[in-house]
Amino acid sequence: MSAFERGFYARDAESVARDLLGSVLVHRHAGVERRARIVETEAYVGVHDRASHAARGRTPRTEVMFGPPGHAYIYLVYGMHELFNVVTGAAGDAQAVLIRAAEPLAHCTGPLNGPGRLTRALGIDRSLNREDLTGGRLFLEPGPSPARMVTTTRIGVDYAGPWKEAPLRFYDADSRAVSKR
Template structure:
């Protein structure tokens, strides 16, 4: 078990981490710890799978529809949570990246449980359910006590696999791009 609380034991990622090119942020999120505080409980998972969404030109990105009430957070400053409901049932957590107005983000697809997580975390909907993430966290600052990332060593580049994103066949040529990154061989990845 990784200990994540206590003086000097954890280094939170700051806003500058998110204020960079989206694919770089996506790759460097792998291995980082996502920490969620629910009441007095701490839930922590190691990020093992993500997808990059590259802005309005990316036909799979919500930002391809332009600035709307739903996408306002997505076009906002980096380091905030963009949380939305898919299929009317599952919440999905994205982390806004790059500069304000770019409409770019990284979707978290899977976590390896580290502390306080009893449920399955393979897939964005299960991940959110296990961490108690719902629409009330849309716009949540990712540098806050309630929801933040803790630094961890980068995985060996040989461990990182890049494949096309899942469930975006409607996005034409954008569907085939290798914008899903995951840790090869990790049992918590949603799909290899």
């Protein structure tokens, strides 16, 4: 298979989040290719989305979100978990998709049922922030869509006012690797 092209990411985060279910996340490092099937995502739909880091404006941390689509946005949360996001939408629009959970396919070093566990098991860290996802050492490739998809509210965004109720989390109903049902 080959990596998604830039045009795949140049769409709204909600559409990309749905379409990433079933795709394969690949990280090549030190001669090892780690692979996992994405089973859970969350969409962050722009500066108006109070749950999005972009809602606080353009900062050195969020600059990548405002850049061209198809790049990695990786940040540290709670001082211990590095989370992997895919930048989507048009340049300047600041949309992203958080990859929340996956099923291991090859060379994963632990569980992938949660965004911090996923990055740890796949060896993804902030050194890959801003990485071009259209090929190279970190990328996503097409895979079969799940037979049944669930749409629900995002996790851990209670601070976001009415945005905490937005139905922007998607998961494979038949996967046992989902972080929370």
